[in-house]
Each structure stands twice: as structure tokens, then as C-alpha cells.
Amino acid sequence: xxxxxxxxxxxxxxxxxxxxxxxxxxxxxxxxxxxxxxxxxxxxxxxxxxxxxxxxxxxxxxxxxxxxxxxxxxxxxxxxxxxxxxxxxxxxxxxxxxxxxxxxxxxxxxxxxxxxxxxxxxxxxxxxxxxxxxxxxxxxxxxxxxxxxxxxxxxxxxxxxxxxxxxxxxxxxxxxxxxxxxxxxxxxxxxxxxxxxxxxxxxxxxxxxxxxxxxxxxxxxxxxxxxxxxxxxxxxxxxxxxxxxxxxxxxx
Amino acid sequence: xxxxxxxxxxxxxxxxxxxxxxxxxxxxxxxxxxxxxxxxxxxxxxxxxxxxxxxxxxxxxxxxxxxxxxxxxxxxxxxxxxxxxxxxxxxxx
Numbered sequence: 001x002x003x004x005x006x007x008x009x010x011x012x013x014x015x016x017x018x019x020x021x022x023x024x025x026x027x028x029x030x031x032x033x034x035x036x037x038x039x040x041x042x043x044x045x046x047x048x049x050x051x052x053x054x055x056x057x058x059x060x061x062x063x064x065x066x067x068x069x070x071x072x073x074x075x076x077x078x079x080x081x082x083x084x085x086x087x088x089x090x091x092x093x094x095x096x097x098x099x100x101x102x103x104x105x106x107x108x109x110x111x112x113x114x115x116x117x118x119x120x121x122x123x124x125x126x127x128x129x130x131x132x133x134x135x136x137x138x139x140x141x142x143x144x145x146x147x148x149x150x151x152x153x154x155x156x157x158x159x160x161x162x163x164x165x166x167x168x169x170x171x172x173x174x175x176x177x178x179x180x181x182x183x184x185x186x187x188x189x190x191x192x193x194x195x196x197x198x199x200x201x202x203x204x205x206x207x208x209x210x211x212x213x214x215x216x217x218x219x220x221x222x223x224x225x226x227x228x229x230x231x232x233x234x235x236x237x238x239x240x241x242x243x244x245x246x247x248x249x250x251x252x
Numbered sequence: 253x254x255x256x257x258x259x260x261x262x263x264x265x266x267x268x269x270x271x272x273x274x275x276x277x278x279x280x281x282x283x284x285x286x287x288x289x290x291x292x293x294x295x296x297x298x299x300x301x302x303x304x305x306x307x308x309x310x311x312x313x314x315x316x317x318x319x320x321x322x323x324x325x326x327x328x329x330x331x332x333x334x335x336x337x338x339x340x341x342x343x344x345x
Binding site: 040140 | 256278
């Protein structure tokens with residue numbers, strides 16, 4: 001695997017994680033449980049869109065085929081997306097959305113923290129800008145996990161169910177493949193395995209505060225990073241890409 | 253969530269200026285109120301500091317007392333500091 005190919009794939013993964021999660025969060029706009037959450041969720045989505053733009057712009061430059069952030073976001077098919085399966089999972093109820101966000105934020109803060117030390121100056125710069133947002137996202141999502149977990153019987157049950165249901169999508173965050181190993185060896189990325197212990201420690205601590213049980217080890221789904229997605233991503237892209245597909249080059 | 257209390261939000265826009273009332277929101281407690289205020293009222297870099305106060309804890313003057321409270325001052329021109337020219341450089345007053 002050549003340097004440019006590994007770097008391109010790596011940047012797509014970072015960009016697609018942010019883009020797909022932002023699109024999911026955007027689905028709440030106008031119908032979140034309360035208006036304050038509506039705005040806060042949309043804020044988080046906008047932060048993630050900003051991160052996705054920086055990663056995908058850089059990815060397009062590395063690829064060198066004239067694809068910019070928009071072409072990469074709106075004109076790639078499902079199997080060309082490189083996000084982890086976790087972020088494409090549907091919003092479900094509010095607890096499902098919070099569990100997905102919490103698992104991702106706890107990883108993202110550490111991933112971006114590690115990338116700040118990347119030997120690739122552009123990666124280090126993007127990570128440095130993004131990590132401050134991620135820290136705030138994690139504060140918010142952890143707070144909700146605790147409020148709902150340690151809330152009423154009903155909110156506790158829903159939060160626990162969400163934590164359990166999404167657990168099988170967390171393993172992929174820490175599974176290294178050829179691309180990860182290349183980037184880690186080159187000093188441009190990090191070995192995902194090294195994030196697992198600190199991530200788990202934080203998850204356990206928060207779930208403990210929330211009076212929730214941390215799921216035990218079990219079978220983990222993976223494939224998103226290599227382009228093998230759940231069927232849910234196709235529907236998400238159909239909505240997100242519709243305008244550019246139906247009216248190529250349309251602008252507003 | 254219907255029972256979340258109402259909070260009044262005050263934002264200080266820059267160092268040296270006073271906090272200013274910007275609006276209100278609902279939140280379960282003070283911590284959540286500050287986060288919500290951050291997301292609702294400071295998305296465009298409006299502030300450096302946020303105060304939140306439970307709306308129920310604010311004591312307000314009664315509109316019926318307006319005459320007794322405020323009108324006596326209007327007839328005493330010497331109480332209004334309008335005779336001093338302000339230098340252009342002085343801002344925020």
C-alpha cells in the first residue's frame with residue numbers, strides 16, 4: 001500500500017465519520033424533544049460538518065483527481081464510504097441518539113488528541129481545531145447518559161437498552177487494519193488499539209455514574225472502515241445526496 | 253420535560269462590559285441551563301461569560317408602581333448628567 005493511498009483512505013474515514021454522524025444528527029432538526037436540544041443537536045452536527053469538510057478537502061487533494069469536498073460527499077456510492085458502522089445507525093429514540101454520540105465522542109476526543117501529534121502537519125492542524133469541539137460534545141453526551149440513566153425507571157430502561165444495542169458497533173473503533181498500521185508506522189496516525197483501554201475506562205466510569213451496566217465483551221460488527229456497511233447507510237445517502245444526483249452541479 | 257424550570261440568561265459580550273439579559277430557556281438545573289445557553293445564545297461568538305438565574309428567583313418591580321418609582325426623577329434636571337461632553341475614545345458607557 002502506497003503512502004498516498006493509505007493517507008487518502010485514512011482521511012476518508014475521518015471525514016466520513018463526521019459527515020455521516022452530522023447527517024444523522026441533522027435528522028433531529030425541528031423535532032428534537034425540546035427546542036434547546038434541537039439547537040444543541042444541530043450545533044453538534046454543524047461542528048461535525050466543519051470537521052468533515054476539512055478532512056474531505058484534504059482527502060481530495062491527496063487523491064489528486066480533482067474531487068473536492070462536495071464531490072466526495074455527494075457523488076460517492078455506499079461502498080465508497082469509509083465511516084464506522086456506529087455513526088450510520090439510525091437515531092432511534094433520544095437515548096439511542098445519545099448512546100451513539102457518547103460512544104463516538106469518547107473515541108473522537110482521544111483520536112483527535114492522538115492526531116494532534118501527527119507528523120503530517122495538516123492532520124495535526126485539523127485535529128487541533130476539532131478536538132475542542134469534540135471535548136464539548138463529550139461533555140454534553142456524557143451528561144445526558146447520566147441524566148437519563150440515573151433518571152426515572154423509564155429513562156433508565158431506555159438508556160440501558162440503547163447502550164446494549166449499540167455496543168456491538170464499538171469494537172470497530174479499535175480494530176486496526178492495513179491502513180491504520182501504515183499510518184501509525186509512518187507517525188501520521190495512531191494505533192487504534194491503544195485507545196481502547198482509556199475509552200473503556202471512561203465509558204465504564206460514566207455508565208457507573210449513570211447507574212447503568214457496561215455490556216460485556218461480545219461479538220463485534222465491523223466492515224465500515226473498509227466500505228462494507230449496514231443497509232441503513234444507503235437510505236441516509238439517498239436523502240443526503242438526492243439534490244446533487246437529481247440536479248448535478250446545483251448551487252444555492 | 254414539561255416541568256423543567258425557566259431560566260433567564262445573561263451574557264457578557266467582552267471583558268469590561270456588564271452581563272446583559274439576552275433571553276430565557278428551559279433546563280433541568282443550572283449546569284444544563286449554562287450548556288443550553290451556550291448552544292442557544294452564543295453560537296456566533298457572542299460571549300465570554302454566561303450567567304443563568306432561575307426566573308422564579310427574580311424579584312421584579314410592579315408596573316403599577318411606575319409613577320411612584322420613576323417619575324420624580326424626571327422633573328429634576330440636575331440629576332441627569334447630560335452636561336458633560338464624553339470623549340470619543342471612551343466606549344462602553
